[in-house]
Each structure stands twice: as structure tokens, then as C-alpha cells.
Amino acid sequence: MRIEMPREIERFGAVRLGGLQKVFELDSGLKKNPSPEQGSAIQQIPYEALYEIEKEMAIVVPVRNERLKLVEGVLCGIPHQCLTIVVSNSPRAPVDRFSMEKDALENFCQFVDKHAIIAHQKDPLLARAFDEVKYKSILTSRGEIRDGKAEGMIIGTVLAWLAGKKYIGFVDSDNYFPGSVEEYVREYAAGFFMSRSRYSMVRIVWHSKPKIAESKLFFRKWGRTSSNTNRFLNKLLSHYHGFETELIKTGNAGEHAMTIDLARVLDYSAGYSIEPYHIINLIEKFGGINESPFPEVMREGAEVYQIESRNPHLHDSGDEDHIKDMSYVAMQVIYHSSVCPEELKKEILKEMAHHRYLPRGERPPRPNRFPALASINAEAFLEEVESTEYGRLIGEGRL
Amino acid sequence: MRIEMPREIERFGAVRLGGLQKVFELDSGLKKNPSPEQGSAIQQIPYEALYEIEKEMAIVVPVRNERLKLVEGVLCGIPHQCLTIVVSNSPRAPVDRFSMEKDALENFCQFVDKHAIIAHQKDPLLARAFDEVKYKSILTSRGEIRDGKAEGMIIGTVLAWLAGKKYIGFVDSDNYFPGSVEEYVREYAAGFFMSRSRYSMVRIVWHSKPKIAESKLFFRKWGRTSSNTNRFLNKLLSHYHGFETELIKTGNAGEHAMTIDLARVLDYSAGYSIEPYHIINLIEKFGGINESPFPEVMREGAEVYQIESRNPHLHDSGDEDHIKDMSYVAMQVIYHSSVCPEELKKEILKEMAHHRYLPRGERPPRPNRFPALASINAEAFLEEVESTEYGRLIGEGRL
Numbered sequence: 001m002r003i004e005m006p007r008e009i010e011r012f013g014a015v016r017l018g019g020l021q022k023v024f025e026l027d028s029g030l031k032k033n034p035s036p037e038q039g040s041a042i043q044q045i046p047y048e049a050l051y052e053i054e055k056e057m058a059i060v061v062p063v064r065n066e067r068l069k070l071v072e073g074v075l076c077g078i079p080h081q082c083l084t085i086v087v088s089n090s091p092r093a094p095v096d097r098f099s100m101e102k103d104a105l106e107n108f109c110q111f112v113d114k115h116a117i118i119a120h121q122k123d124p125l126l127a128r129a130f131d132e133v134k135y136k137s138i139l140t141s142r143g144e145i146r147d148g149k150a151e152g153m154i155i156g157t158v159l160a161w162l163a164g165k166k167y168i169g170f171v172d173s174d175n176y177f178p179g180s181v182e183e184y185v186r187e188y189a190a191g192f193f194m195s196r197s198r199y200s201m202v203r204i205v206w207h208s209k210p211k212i213a214e215s216k217l218f219f220r221k222w223g224r225t226s227s228n229t230n231r232f233l234n235k236l237l238s239h240y241h242g243f244e245t246e247l248i249k250t251g252n253a254g255e256h257a258m259t260i261d262l263a264r265v266l267d268y269s270a271g272y273s274i275e276p277y278h279i280i281n282l283i284e285k286f287g288g289i290n291e292s293p294f295p296e297v298m299r300e301g302a303e304v305y306q307i308e309s310r311n312p313h314l315h316d317s318g319d320e321d322h323i324k325d326m327s328y329v330a331m332q333v334i335y336h337s338s339v340c341p342e343e344l345k346k347e348i349l350k351e352m353a354h355h356r357y358l359p360r361g362e363r364p365p366r367p368n369r370f371p372a373l374a375s376i377n378a379e380a381f382l383e384e385v386e387s388t389e390y391g392r393l394i395g396e397g398r399l
Numbered sequence: 400m401r402i403e404m405p406r407e408i409e410r411f412g413a414v415r416l417g418g419l420q421k422v423f424e425l426d427s428g429l430k431k432n433p434s435p436e437q438g439s440a441i442q443q444i445p446y447e448a449l450y451e452i453e454k455e456m457a458i459v460v461p462v463r464n465e466r467l468k469l470v471e472g473v474l475c476g477i478p479h480q481c482l483t484i485v486v487s488n489s490p491r492a493p494v495d496r497f498s499m500e501k502d503a504l505e506n507f508c509q510f511v512d513k514h515a516i517i518a519h520q521k522d523p524l525l526a527r528a529f530d531e532v533k534y535k536s537i538l539t540s541r542g543e544i545r546d547g548k549a550e551g552m553i554i555g556t557v558l559a560w561l562a563g564k565k566y567i568g569f570v571d572s573d574n575y576f577p578g579s580v581e582e583y584v585r586e587y588a589a590g591f592f593m594s595r596s597r598y599s600m601v602r603i604v605w606h607s608k609p610k611i612a613e614s615k616l617f618f619r620k621w622g623r624t625s626s627n628t629n630r631f632l633n634k635l636l637s638h639y640h641g642f643e644t645e646l647i648k649t650g651n652a653g654e655h656a657m658t659i660d661l662a663r664v665l666d667y668s669a670g671y672s673i674e675p676y677h678i679i680n681l682i683e684k685f686g687g688i689n690e691s692p693f694p695e696v697m698r699e700g701a702e703v704y705q706i707e708s709r710n711p712h713l714h715d716s717g718d719e720d721h722i723k724d725m726s727y728v729a730m731q732v733i734y735h736s737s738v739c740p741e742e743l744k745k746e747i748l749k750e751m752a753h754h755r756y757l758p759r760g761e762r763p764p765r766p767n768r769f770p771a772l773a774s775i776n777a778e779a780f781l782e783e784v785e786s787t788e789y790g791r792l793i794g795e796g797r798l
């Protein structure tokens with residue numbers, strides 16, 4: 001992969017945010033000397049260097065009622081050297097969709113000679129494990145794991161950590177192009193290759209998103225939701241810096257990756273607010289405004305890389321409700337942040353009223369939050385799931 | 400790349416045709432020992448092995464009036480280690496489209512630190528070179544190189560050969576997904592990795608082709624043209640073998656690659672008939688029916704690999720005329736082949752009449768043909784183009 005270095009950097013306390021990076025070559029070949037060249041604005045990252053990082057990376061694929069053809073394509077796009085973790089919340093009755101997914105994954109793994117993890121979000125063993133380690137916010141009052149993609153991502157993160165991986169990346173299961181899944185993973189690895197901190201995050205912005213308009217494909221650059229979310233995140237940055245900025249381009253980046261060390265110190269927010277909340281929470285915790293609960297991160301610094309993928313993103317198109325929802329919850333997490341200035345809160349309320357998300361004069365609800373995973377005891381968690389297939393694989397150190 | 404071995408093989412004289420191969424993983428990692436595993440139906444081809452083949456491969460991109468955004472994406476998808484050859488037939492007036500393409504390529508090459516070749520189909524130097532080496536069929540009566548994609552592909556093939564490359568692959572310039580360009584190239588390399596003959600060809604069939612139907616995307620597996628062309632090619636095979644076969648799935652494969660040694664002994668057919676004619680000409684020349692003009696190929700054997708790509712093929716959609724044309728010319732080359740049995744000729748005429756390509760009772764025209772390039776004298780050709788940029792790069796052995 002050949003990629004430009006971030007041309008702009010904004011610092012926010014211990015958080016280092018990089019401007020959008022352009023990819024020049026998907027495959028830039030081999031090279032025996034993978035260290036960054038000094039003074040070069042464009043970086044050649046050889047395959048071996050990406051490979052070594054990918055070997056320590058888990059890719060989490062949250063699945064819910066996806067067509068198996070699509071899931072199979074996604075699996076085929078994940079580089080062999082990554083650990084694949086499928087977290088499914090598909091119904092088990094009247095048809096057991098989960099067992100079909102499990103079967104498809106096992107079949108795939110047999111053909112490619114690889115071990116992978118598949119877990120069901122409603123597995124009572126997992127629920128018991130979270131209960132055992134006192135991570136209750138993921139559980140309902142009845143002791144089940146809650147529905148939701150964020151909850152699935154948390155499960156995937158814990159399993160990747162238990163499996164001893166150093167990096168975790170997320171890809172959606174509804175992607176029509178295995179090649180773009182492969183690209184995302186490679187860009188995650190490229191970001192970690194460039195990073196100098198154990199606490200790093202890579203966020204992807206799609207090159208474009210094909211839309212059907214008048215029976216033709218139109219390649220749209222920015223969706224309305226992304227524009228809106230990015231605008232408010234940038235206003236937050238601008239407020240503190242006193243300079244207007246447009247640096248944040250990945251407020252809603254579903255495609256993102258983190259070092260496990262970073263993933264364990266961040267809080268999570270439910271639903272579609274999880275992605276914008278990553279930025280907010282970084283600033284809350286390490287932006288130097290509040291006192292940080294993790295002084296070791298303050299010392300080392302946290303880094304965010306934003307990369308523009310080359311492939312258009314062609315996925316199962318969401319409906320209008322879904323888009324609205326994304327936009328609304330992103331504003332909710334910004335609104336409720338302890339670092340959100342009063343002025344910006346007012347602006348957000350205005351925007352919400354304008355789009356009729358909320359009656360004038362009312363305050364938006366606060367999305368569910370999940371505390372950092374740092375407090376989870378690995379041994380206790382593992383003990384609860386040791387009877388599962390993945391529990392055995394993790395226990396035997398085979399992943 | 401992890402790919403299955405051909406499950407069926409059909410032999411036709413010295414021609415060995417492999418059945419369609421499925422790809423299981425786009426990236427199967429590194430491995431120090433790249434030799435084919437004995438007895439394994441699925442082959443892991445490590446990155447290093449593909450890389451070594453790609454280093455000896457030229458990728459030809461025929462361009463005509465393509466949007467530059469698309470061409471740039473295609474360039475970004477070609478692995479760094481391949482030689483990129485752009486053959487353009489874009490107009491030079493009123494706006495000099497070719498100079499815009501040249502500028503875009505040079506800009507790209509500067510960023511990725513690579514040399515590439517760009518040539519214009521109407522360059523009088525090229526025309527003179529073909530004239531000099533007595534390869535007149537590519538020239539009009541006025542001594543210009545003819546219009547047409549096949550002619551552009553011939554130019555690309557000659558330049559790749561002069562540059563000392565061992566393999567040549569073709570990709571279209573109207574592909575929206577750089578990732579699928581990368582996939583095609585990797586599949587070409589995978590085919591050559593598996594091949595045991597210096598005379599080998601790799602043909603891609605698209606996994607699917609997204610079409611817009613009722614404002615949604617529908618992923619169509621087989622176009623009507625491909626079905627029709629494959630059906631007649633398979634009938635030809637069946638006629639000689641006495642067993643019905645469906646082996647040929649890539650009759651219209653625009654995405655294909657050859658060893659330069661094979662590319663130099665095959666004849667070419669004009670327009671969209673170039674791809675089906677490759678199969679026909681292989682059978683004509685090396686199928687054991689006629690005496691072969693190249694006994695060395697008869698001794699070593701020629702191999703055809705057919706690979707099913709994993710990415711859907713999303714390109715600038717052609718119009719209905721273009722589709723008709725493809726179907727019609729494919730039938731023309733089969734009809735006019737010396738190996739086409741009378742019965743099949745009758746069937747083809749019926750089909751042509753049925754689709755009103757041709758009035759009943761008439762015989763179809765024969766598409767223009769170009770003889771094998773084997774007779775071309777490299778030194779004489781090179782001398783004519785030595786003043787061009789690519790001529791210099793080739794002369795200095797820098798490609």
C-alpha cells in the first residue's frame with residue numbers, strides 16, 4: 001500500500017488527530033526495509049509489514065440476518081492472517097439462522113485451513129461471563145445481553161483481547177465487494193504501521209457511495225448524515241482551538257480499527273452513536289479538559305488516523321429511518337458530552353428541532369453508555385466460556 | 400490468494416482447457432515454500448509467488464474517452480510491480496484528451512515512483528514501425544493504425560514484448576472498483592503460477608455484474624451475450640469430443656492474460672470478437688485438427704485457466720447495441736472458423752436470423768483478422784519508436 005502521510009495534525013491534549021490520507025496504490029509490493037522513510041510525504045508500506053500487523057489483528061463482523069452470500073464474500077475478503085470473529089444476533093427460530101451462519105463459517109474455514117470465532121449475542125454463557133466480571137451495563141434486567149450492534153462489537157472486542165490480539169478492526173457484513181473488505185483491513189494495518197502510540201485508532205471514510213439515481217449510478221461523496229456529524233464534531237474542536245477546522249471526516253466511520261489497548265480504555269455508546277462517540281470520548285478522557293482516568297495514555301498520547309478508501313462502498317442500502325437515526329444519535333452524544341460547550345448545545349437543539357427529531361424546548365435523551373472494558377478480569381470471563389468451541393481455541397492458544 | 404484447482408480438464412489436441420476455478424481468499428498470506436502442494440484440491444498461493452510473477456507482467460489498459468477519475472482508479476488498482484501500459488485512442492481535438500490522460504498518468508507515476516508506458520493509437524511513429532516490420536493488417540490504406548480495441552491490444556502486446564515482459568494482462572479502463580482491478584491481476588498471476596506451459600492463458604469470469612432493476616441492484620450472473628457465446632463454443636468442443644460439455648465459461652472474457660510466448664503465436668480478430676477468437680484460434684492452431692504452424696507449441700502444449708473473480712464487476716454500462724454486437728461477432732468468428740462443423744454453422748445462421756442480425760439466406764461477414772506477431776522484428780520496430788519516451792525507457796532497459 002502506498003499512502004500519503006497526514007498533511008494536517010490537530011492536537012487536543014494528549015489526542016493527536018490526523019487529517020484525511022489518500023491512498024495511491026492498493027498493492028505497493030515487497031520491500032525488505034519497512035521503516036518509514038524520513039521526510040517523505042508518501043509512504044510505501046510493503047506487504048510484509050502489513051502482514052505482520054494483520055497477524056496480530058482480529059476482524060469483527062457483526063451479523064444480523066444477513067444474506068449468507070454476502071457474509072461469505074466478506075469472509076473471503078478478510079486476509080488469511082487475521083483472526084475472524086463473527087458476532088451474530090440473528091434469530092434462532094422459527095429457522096435457526098445462527099446455525100446456518102455457523103455452518104457457512106465452518107465450511108469456509110475448512111476450505112481455507114483457518115480457525116475462526118463465531119458467537120451468538122444471546123448465548124447465556126456469554127451473558128453469565130459478563131455478569132461474573134461485573135460488566136452489567138451490557139445486560140438487560142433479565143440478565144440477557146442487550147440487542148444492538150454496539151453490544152456485539154463489545155463482545156467481539158472482549159474475545160479479540162482474550163485471544164491475545166493486539167489490534168481489532170470492524171467490517172460490516174453487508175458489503176457486496178470482498179475487495180473493499182480487504183482494502184479496509186489493509187488500511188487499518190497501514191494506520192497502525194504509521195502510528196507511534198499503543199493507543200491508536202484508524203477510521204475509514206469511503207471514497208464514494210454509489211446511489212441509484214434516475215436508473216443510473218451516481219457516486220456520492222458525502223452523505224447527509226456524515227456531513228452533519230462531521231460538522232458538529234469539527235465545531236467542537238474549533239471551539240477549543242479558536243481556529244475553524246474541517247479535519248474530522250470520519251465522524252460516522254463504521255469501518256474503524258483500534259489497538260486493543262485503546263479499545264479497553266474507551267467507553268462505548270449504544271447503536272449508531274458508537275462511532276462518533278469514539279471521538280467524543282477520546283476528547284473527554286484524553287483531551288486535557290477533564291482529568292484522565294488513564295494517566296498512562298496521557299503520557300503516551302492517543303492517535304487517530306483517517307484514511308480515504310479507494311473502492312466505492314457498495315452495501316445493502318439502509319432506509320431513510322436508519323439515516324435519520326444515525327444523524328440524530330450522533331448529535332445526542334455530542335450534546336450530552338461533558339466537553340460540549342453551551343453554544344454548541346444550543347445549535348444542536350436547533351438542528352434537532354429543525355429536522356423534527358425533537359419538539360422545541362425538549363432535551364434529547366442520552367444514548368446508553370458502556371464503561372471501559374479495562375476492569376474486566378480475563379481469567380474469570382474465560383472460565384465461563386471455556387466449554388464453547390472458541391473458549392477451547394482461546395484456552396489452547398490456537399488463535 | 401487461495402484458489403481451487405480446475406476440477407475438470409478437457410484436452411483438445413495440444414490444448415488443455417481447465418474448468419472454472421473458485422477463489423476462496425483474496426489474500427492468503429506469505430509462505431516461504433510456494434511450490435504447489437501435491438494432492439491438494441485447493442491451493443494456497445503466497446504473496447511472494449504472485450509478486451514474482453507480477454514483476455514480469457505488463458498490464459495493458461486500452462483507453463478511449465474514459466473519465467479520468469475512472470482511469471486513475473484503475474491505475475491505483477494495478478500492483479506496483481507490474482508494468483502499466485496505457486494505449487489510448489482518445490481524440491486529440493478540439494480538446495486534446497490524450498494529453499490529459501498522459502498528464503494524469505505522469506502525475507500518478509510521480510507519486511508512486513514508477514515508470515509506465517503511454518502511447519496513442521494514432522501515433523504516426525507507431526504506424527511507421529508496424530509498416531517497417533511488414534505488419535500491414537493493422538494499417539488502413541492511408542497508412543494509419545486502424546481504430547478499435549483489438550488494435551490497441553496488439554500495440555500493447557508488442558510494447559510489453561519489447562519491454563522484455565513475460566506476461567501480459569488486459570484490464571478495462573471503465574472499472575469503478577480499483578479493488579477488482581487488483582483482483583484480476585492477482586488472478587492472472589495465480590493462473591500463471593499454476594501453469595506448466597510457456598503457452599498459457601488466464602480468463603476471468605465475473606462473479607456477477609450488478610444491474611439496476613426497479614431502482615435496486617440485482618446481481619446478475621450471466622449476461623445473455625456470454626451465455627450465447629459460451630453455448631456455441633461448448634457445442635464446438637462437444638462436436639469433436641462426442642460428450643456434451645459446459646466447460647467454457649469465459650467466451651467473452653475481456654479480462655484475460657497470456658504469456659507473451661502465447662500472445663505472439665495467436666492470431667487476433669477485430670473488435671469484440673477478439674476474446675472468443677482466442678479460444679477458436681487455439682483450437683485451430685493447436686487442437687490437432689489442422690497442422691500447426693508452431694510445432695514447438697504442439698510439443699509443449701497450451702493451457703487455458705478460467706477463474707471466477709470474487710468481486711462483482713461494476714463498470715460504465717454499455718448500451719444494448721454494444722451487447723448485440725458482442726453476441727453477433729462472437730458467432731461470426733465461430734462460423735468462419737476452419738474447425739466449425741457444418742451442423743454448427745447451420746445452427747449459428749438460424750440464431751443470427753432469429754435475432755435479425757442477418758437476413759435469412761445470407762452469410763455473415765468475417766471480422767478483420769490480424770496474423771500472429773511472431774514475425775515482427777523487435778530491433779526494427781524499436782528503432783522506429785526510439786525517439787518516444789517509452790522507446791527510450793525500453794532502450795535503456797528501465798521498465
